Amino acid sequence: MxxxxxxxxxxxxxxxxxxxxxxxxxxxxxxxxxxxxxxxxxxxxxxxxxxxxxxxxxxxxxxxxxxxxxxxxxxxxxxxxxxxxxxxxxxxxxxxxxxxxxxxxxxxxxxxxxxxxxxxxxxxxxxxxxxxxxxxxxxxxxxxxxxxxxxxxxxxxxxxxxxxxxxxxxxxxxxxxxxxxxxxxxxxxxxxxxxxxxxxxxxxxxxxxxxxxxxxxxxxxxxxxxxxxxxxxxVDLNEICPLEDTAGARRRFGISPDSIVALFSGSLGAKQAIDVLVDAAGVLRGEAKNVEVVICGEGPGLERARVMARNYANVRFLPLQPPEQLNGLLNAADIHVLTQDSRASKFVMPSKLLGMMASGRPVVATAEPDSEVGRIVAQCGIIVPHGNAAALARAIAHLAGEPEKRKALGERARAVCAASLxxxxxxxxxxxxxxxxxxxxxxxxxxxxxxxxxx
The missing domain is CATH 3.40.50.2000 (Glycogen Phosphorylase B;)
Structure with missing residues (x-):
């Protein structure tokens, strides 16, 4: 018919x-x-x-x-x-x-x-x-x-x-x-x-x-x-790219120029497991006092994260940024952090990872070594087990004390994006x-x- x-x-x-x-x-x-x-x-x-x-x-x-x-x-x-x-x-x-x-x-x-x-x-x-x-x-x-x-x-x-x-x-x-x-x-x-x-x-x-x-x-x-x-x-490599001078971006977001910034940016839902990063921030207060954890995002998990971090002076919360501010935000970081719930990791591929890498910064991620995220991050950062706040804190503290390693891993991250993404x-x-x-x-x-x- x-x-x-x-x-x-x-x-x-x-x-x-x-x-x-x-x-x-x-x-x-x-x-x-x-x-x-x-x-x-x-x-x-x-x-x-x-x-x-x-x-x-x-x-x-x-x-x-x-x-x-x-x-x-x-x-x-x-x-x-x-x-x-x-x-x-x-x-x-x-x-x-x-x-x-x-x-x-x-x-x-x-x-x-x-x-x-x-x-x-x-x-x-x-x-x-x-x-x-x-x-x-x-x-x-x-x-x-x-x-x-x-x-x-x-x-x-x-x-x-x-x-x-x-x-x-x-x-x-x-x-x-x-x-x-x-x-x-x-x-x-x-x-x-x-x-x-x-x-x-x-x-x-x-x-x-x-x-x-x-x-x-x-x-x-x-x-x-x-x-x-x-x-x-x-990722658009023209929109997200390393900046020579990040002092202006840090001033815009109220971040100290002397801090080593570990940044998470994105939606805050159950599958992001942001509570692991907040727990890691608690560990970092004693292990790496110059590290500031910045959580930029919104979602159902935001209020819980605020409550967990209420006594942590090294944690700062920012709202989601418009596209024109995103490159500045990503460049304000020294280290990017990607946390995931282990139950969700097999069924998603976090898109935020590409912006992290394109900014020319190393990534610390909770992932299995044989997962898609694990294979990518292994080239340009450090992977730690899901849900392990102590291991996450150690990885962040390690990179905080190794500026040359951060630079090398960041350059590699950018190169991976340019090659195929x-x-x-x-x-x-x-x-x-x-x-x-x-x-x-x-x-x-x-x-x-x-x-x-x-x-």
Whole structure:
């Protein structure tokens, strides 16, 4: 059955099935540029993680001549509160750097755990259906950004209706995290949840993720390797770069020019395990009195960290910084610190690591040696066991007393980014892959009967 839509379409006609059941996509061979719709529960002007990378990708594609629209809620992360002047219950449309952004209502809990976390994701997945349908009518690709994985359900259904191709990009394995972090505890639902996740993932035309180990985890979930692709996060080496003079940045943030600064910057949630860094700061009061621990971020874990550090004079808290201040903040540090909860480390690849490395500073991270984070940080810093505050304090104190080693490790960190993780290289590779997948989609499907007749 052919579905007809009023108005101009980038796909000449809706998809149809061959006799073998394989879908035929009927847009012109190699059609490029294309129209893309992104379905994401995080987006600009949010400052951290998924929102920042999704916005950068969309803006890059729009600047390259593609038609890009985003269906997302109003900004609320990492504060877990809808930010002014936006409204959580209101539909709205705006344009940000040539990207059409359609905001949909969302319910945001103050403490996102358990059933509240499910309801929060479901509220956006449901409210976004009208906007997603309207945008997808003329789309060539529908991109779903995980989290939230619940967005996969309406996206797949609508793409099947309109004939768009589908691409799932996994920043976090949300279902794995929900159970490993005990946001969801009912074990009787575990098997069903993973089976449903695998079934939905296998319905996407392309499934990508941000590290080699996470792509392998897609294969464990029975996603066809031919449909998977490694699409790592990146860093703009022009925006984040070492500064010769950091005194001005330190004055701006109220940091002493004589301190050795150990900095954590990012969202403060359960998986960041920031309490380990606060405990390490307590140890450092006796071992390295010239070290100042700076925690820059917001999130559900902030208040607990403040309470834990209330008697520590060597701990300073800063709010999240806007993009124009980020390079100065990262350069104000002598050492970057990356903490993770061991239960989450297998299912995420912290994007903040790239900015740390690009600033030309060494990194101390809690990680397993054979993990993705562990392998990267081993080249440009020190890894310590998860949850071990004493080991974290020793590593920070060691680097605090070794300025030449800090310099050498920082230069190596920057070189690793330049070699394979720069924005130019990653985004160019993505455009090539998008063009290839678009051209492959335009190849006519040949039924076995047709192939036999031609021979």
């Amino acid at each position: 052919r579905i007809r839509f009023a108005g101009k379409r980038s796909l000449p006609r809706a998809p149809r099935r061959s006799l073998s059941g394989r879908r035929k996509l009927c847009f012109p061979r190699g059609r490029f540029p294309v129209k893309l719709v992104f379905h994401s529960i995080f987006y600009a002007p949010e400052l951290t993680g998924v929102a920042r990378y999704t916005a950068a990708l969309c803006e890059h594609l729009a600047a390259a001549g593609h038609r890009v629209s985003v269906v997302c809620p109003p900004p609320y992360f990492p504060q877990w509160k809808v930010q002014e002047p936006y409204r959580g219950w209101k539909y709205a449309t705006e344009r940000i750097r040539d990207v059409k952004v359609r905001r949909c209502p969302i319910w945001v809990p103050r403490q996102p755990a358990g059933i509240r976390r499910l309801l929060y994701g479901a509220s956006f997945a449901l409210s976004s259906i009208p906007c997603l349908l309207a945008e997808s009518v003329s789309a060539d690709w529908v991109f779903v950004i995980e989290p939230s994985f619940l967005n996969a359900i309406p996206a797949l259904a609508i793409a099947a209706l309109t004939g768009a191709r589908t691409w799932l990009h996994v920043q976090d394995f949300e279902v794995d995290l929900a159970f490993s972090m005990r946001h969801l505890r009912q074990s009787r639902w575990r098997r069903f949840a993973f089976a449903m996740e695998s079934w939905l993932m296998r319905r996407f035309d392309v499934v990508s993720s941000i590290s080699g180990s996470m792509v392998h985890h897609l294969h464990v979930k029975s996603v066809d390797p031919a449909r998977t692709w490694l699409f790592p996060n990146w 720069s924005a130019g290289k990653i985004l160019a590779a993505f455009e090539q892959e998008l063009a290839r997948r678009t051209a492959c989609a335009a190849e006519p499907a040949i039924d076995p009967e047709d192939r036999g007749a031609r021979s």
